[in-house]
Amino acid sequence: MGHGQAGFTKQMARNVFYGGSVFFALLFAAIVFHSEQRIPQRSNSAAITPQVVAGKKIWETRNCIGCHTLLGEGAYFAPELGNVYLRRGPDFIKAWMKIQPTHTPGRRQMPQFNLNEQQLDELVEFLKWTSQVNTEKWPPNIEG
Known part of the structure; x- marks a missing residue:
């Protein structure tokens, strides 16, 4: 290197590091803020009724996720x-729950939870x- 070229100094490296860190921290904060703003609309939280909450408790207490997936999780x-x-509608779901287990050969058997109509x-x-x-079409397979 000649006397006229300073090269990449420690000060320049420090400036690139701090400048890049600040830039990406701000970019990350902006992305998080944008996502947080969209959650209520995407989650349909306005439609959560006491019945929906009670249904989720049934889902949890009967450990449905131990066999089934829900939005790909489980x-x-x-x-x-x-x-x-x-896919099936409310009448099918209720009828299916009532006839368990089906004792169909070669099929895993779902337990009878003896849920009442409510x-x-x-x-x-x-x-x-x-x-x-x-969910932006997740999971991609209609049957999971």
């Missing part, structure tokens, strides 16, 4: 239920709400 033993309301309606309302969450 076990893969049984079908995806995030879109079951759209509990079935609440579970259906939870699955209806879940079907209205904007």
Whole structure:
């Protein structure tokens, strides 16, 4: 290097590091803020009723996620239920729950949870709400 060229100094490296760190920290904050603003619209939180909340409690206390997936999360033993309301409808869901286990040969058996009509309606309302969450078409396979 000649006397006229200073090269890349420690001060320049420090400025690039701090400048880049600040830039990407601000970019990250902007992306998080944007995502947070969209969550209420995408989650359909305005449609959460006491029935939906009660249905979620049934979902949790019966450990449905131990066999089923919900919006792609859970076990893969049984079908995806995030879109079951759209695929099958409320009457099918309630009838299916009532006839378990089916004792169909070669098929995994779902337990009989002995839910009453109110509990079935609440579970259906939870699955209806879940079907209205904007998941941007996730999961890609309709049956999970």
